[in-house]
Structures are given as structure tokens and as C-alpha cells.
Amino acid sequence: MVWNLLTNPAGWGGFFDLRVLGVEPAGQAQAGQRVRGETWSRSLRLKVGFKFTEIDAERHRLVFVVELPFGIRVREEIDCASVSAGSCRVNYHCNFEFPSGIRGRVVRLLVRRGLDTGPRDSLRRLKRAAEAGAR
Numbered sequence: 001m002v003w004n005l006l007t008n009p010a011g012w013g014g015f016f017d018l019r020v021l022g023v024e025p026a027g028q029a030q031a032g033q034r035v036r037g038e039t040w041s042r043s044l045r046l047k048v049g050f051k052f053t054e055i056d057a058e059r060h061r062l063v064f065v066v067e068l069p070f071g072i073r074v075r076e077e078i079d080c081a082s083v084s085a086g087s088c089r090v091n092y093h094c095n096f097e098f099p100s101g102i103r104g105r106v107v108r109l110l111v112r113r114g115l116d117t118g119p120r121d122s123l124r125r126l127k128r129a130a131e132a133g134a135r
Contacts, residue, residue, distance in 0.1 A: 001130045001133050002080050002088055002090060002126065002130045003060045003080050003088075004133075005126065005129055005130060005133070006029070006062055006078060006080070006126075007028050007029040007055070007057075007062070008028065008029070009023050009029055009033070009035045009050070009052075010023045010026070012035070012037075013037070014129060015122075015125040015126050015128070015129035016122050016125060016126070017039050017040075017118070017121065017122065017125075018037045018038070018039050018048070019037055019038045019039075020035060020036075020037045021036045021037050021038060022034075022035070022036040022037075023035050023036075024036075029052050029055050029062060030052060030055055031052055031053060031054060031055055032051070032052065033051070033052045034049065034050065034051050034052075035049065035050040035051075035052075036048075036049055037049075037050070046068065046069045047069065048066060048067065048068055048069075049066070049067040050064050050065070050066050050067075051064060051065050051067075052064045053065060059079060060079055060080040060081070060088075061077070061078070061079040061080075062076075062077070062078045062079070063075070063076070063077045063078075064076055070099070070107045070110075070111075071098065071099035071103070071104070071107065072096065072097070072098055072099075072107060072111070073096075073097040074094050074095065074096050074097070075094075075095040075097075076092070076093065076094050076095075077091075077092075077093040078090065078091065078092050078093075079091050090123060090126065090127075092119055092122075092123055094115075094119050096115060
């Protein structure tokens with residue numbers, strides 16, 4: 001169930017903090033596919049873009065690069081490992097890149113809380129969506 005959610009980028013708005021604006025080419029996740037969307041903080045909407053770089057259906061592994069505002073890039077790797085017939089463990093790795101120099105230090109300072117809470121919240125919402133779909 002989790003793998004099906006993750007490989008349907010058009011549906012990511014149902015569990016990630018994201019409004020999907022477009023998926024090109026449409027369909028299941030594939031290397032080279034791009035996703036455009038918006039995320040938001042309390043007072044502003046931020047444009048984001050994703051590009052899938054690797055999809056390994058056999059190992060249930062996705063790798064993609066996220067382009068965020070202010071020059072932030074994130075290489076994300078997600079894999080699902082079966083634990084039992086009805087459950088899996090999701091491994092989620094984020095590697096953040098910031099602009100160089102003072103600009104990067106300022107951006108890192110401004111978003112540092114979200115570096116921990118964002119991925120944790122995303123995994124929590126993914127888990128709820130998978131559990132709801134399994135019922």
C-alpha cells in the first residue's frame with residue numbers, strides 16, 4: 001500500500017504538505033518525471049519542483065531531487081522494506097543543500113526547525129494514509 005502511494009505522485013497532496021500542480025509525464029513515478037507543486041507556511045505559498053532520478057520497483061526504492069525556494073535542494077531517497085504481510089518499514093533519507101556563503105547560513109537558520117519537523121510530519125501523514133487505505 002505504501003509503495004502504491006509513493007509511486008503515484010499526482011496523489012501526493014493527499015498525504016504530503018503539497019498541492020500538486022502538474023506531473024510530466026503523467027502516470028506512475030518514473031526516472032526523469034517532474035512534479036510541480038506548492039507548499040505553504042503560515043503566510044506564504046512556495047513553489048516546489050521534484051525530479052525522479054531513480055525508481056527501483058523490485059527493491060521499492062525511489063530517489064528524487066526537490067528544488068525549494070531560496071536555493072535549497074534536497075536529494076531524497078525513500079525505500080520500503082517488508083516487515084510482515086501487512087506492514088513495512090519506510091526508510092527516508094534527506095540530504096539538504098543550501099546556497100554557499102552568508103546567504104546559505106541565513107537560509108539554514110531560517111528553516112532549521114523544518115529540517116527535522118518536515119520529514120517527520122511527512123512520514124506521519126504517509127503512515128496515516130496507508131493505514132486508511134488498508135482498512
